[in-house]
Amino acid sequence: MTEYLLLQKKFVSAFHSLRISRIVPNTPNAVTIYFDVPEDLKSEFDFKPGQYITIRYLLDDEDIRRAYSICSSRSDGTLAIGVKEVKDGKFSVLANRKLKEGDSLDVMPPEGRFIFESLGSPQNVVAIAAGSGITPIMSIAREVLEAHDDNRFVLLYGNRGKEETMFYEELADLQKKYSGRFSLQYSFSRNSEEGALFGRIDSAKANYLLKNKFKDVSFDSFYLCGPEAMIQEVKSTLLAQGIKQDKILFELFTSPVADEVEVAPQVTDDSKTTVQVVLDDEEYTLVMKRKQLLLDAVLDEDIDAPYSCQGGVCSTCIAKVTEGKVVMDKNQILTDSEIEEGYILTCQSHPTTPTLKIDYDDV
Numbered sequence: 001m002t003e004y005l006l007l008q009k010k011f012v013s014a015f016h017s018l019r020i021s022r023i024v025p026n027t028p029n030a031v032t033i034y035f036d037v038p039e040d041l042k043s044e045f046d047f048k049p050g051q052y053i054t055i056r057y058l059l060d061d062e063d064i065r066r067a068y069s070i071c072s073s074r075s076d077g078t079l080a081i082g083v084k085e086v087k088d089g090k091f092s093v094l095a096n097r098k099l100k101e102g103d104s105l106d107v108m109p110p111e112g113r114f115i116f117e118s119l120g121s122p123q124n125v126v127a128i129a130a131g132s133g134i135t136p137i138m139s140i141a142r143e144v145l146e147a148h149d150d151n152r153f154v155l156l157y158g159n160r161g162k163e164e165t166m167f168y169e170e171l172a173d174l175q176k177k178y179s180g181r182f183s184l185q186y187s188f189s190r191n192s193e194e195g196a197l198f199g200r201i202d203s204a205k206a207n208y209l210l211k212n213k214f215k216d217v218s219f220d221s222f223y224l225c226g227p228e229a230m231i232q233e234v235k236s237t238l239l240a241q242g243i244k245q246d247k248i249l250f251e252l253f254t255s256p257v258a259d260e261v262e263v264a265p266q267v268t269d270d271s272k273t274t275v276q277v278v279l280d281d282e283e284y285t286l287v288m289k290r291k292q293l294l295l296d297a298v299l300d301e302d303i304d305a306p307y308s309c310q311g312g313v314c315s316t317c318i319a320k321v322t323e324g325k326v327v328m329d330k331n332q333i334l335t336d337s338e339i340e341e342g343y344i345l346t347c348q349s350h351p352t353t354p355t356l357k358i359d360y361d362d363v
């Protein structure tokens, strides 16, 4: 769970149509997509390194939304995402095979709490990423290295092989530009390469990095980004090394297809709940079955509530319970204290009381 405790004020954001200015091949099955942000939207699309944007796309009348981390840096003034094609992925296939320069996409302004903020004094930062989990790390790495001349950035990056490695050239350029301050350790699981570790990222590799290769460096923060199993294993390893939980931030990277793995619903009965919803200062009332998911019931009423992954992975659908109770099928984002304060992921929540009131504006 991300232990970044400051819950950002989240405005219910509208989508804006942004023109694609460039699409650049990244690997044989991944592209980097650059957007033109018009002058009047510049401040709305200002981002913190590590944040993501949600893209909405209509495919055969189906409203498809996908969250993609921003890979560009603030200093070069671009807004870009890296999209890796996943098997049977709806948007990722389209992005890799059909989208072209000049097309437009509906994009929600940046969100997310997996962020780096410079303290103004030297910081040593470690990132451990696998596969497309590198995308937010690219933005964070550049910011760390640009923010202070004494900042140091260490990256352990796992892939099947060199060919599938996203941002391979850009990382080589960063190594040249910031030699001495940027250290990159690859780990390839399919073939051994000189200088790279062999195998997937696990506890042994995290220990090697921190207790051997960089044992003399004291790190201020740890960014983990990739599949859930990797994050859980590395996080446990870091905690076992005595690293404090609040120094460890993580972002789950799950493909939409993999994310369709069924989670046992917490509520299966047919009883109903009357729900009051506050959104953009408007109030709505609906009646729903408790076995239904709250976000689904809200969307069925044509209420324009925010959402993206619908899988409990991003944080776009957060609302605050101000009356009544819910139970969540899955939560990998909210901390225990945030849950105590009443915050919920509406895409994972079922009401458990006869009445419920949720507020999207109070988050």
Ligand code: FES
Residues within 6 Å of the ligand: 306, 307, 308, 309, 310, 311, 312, 313, 314, 315, 316, 317, 318, 345, 346, 347, 348
């Ligand atoms: S929509 Fe992503 S966590 Fe609910």
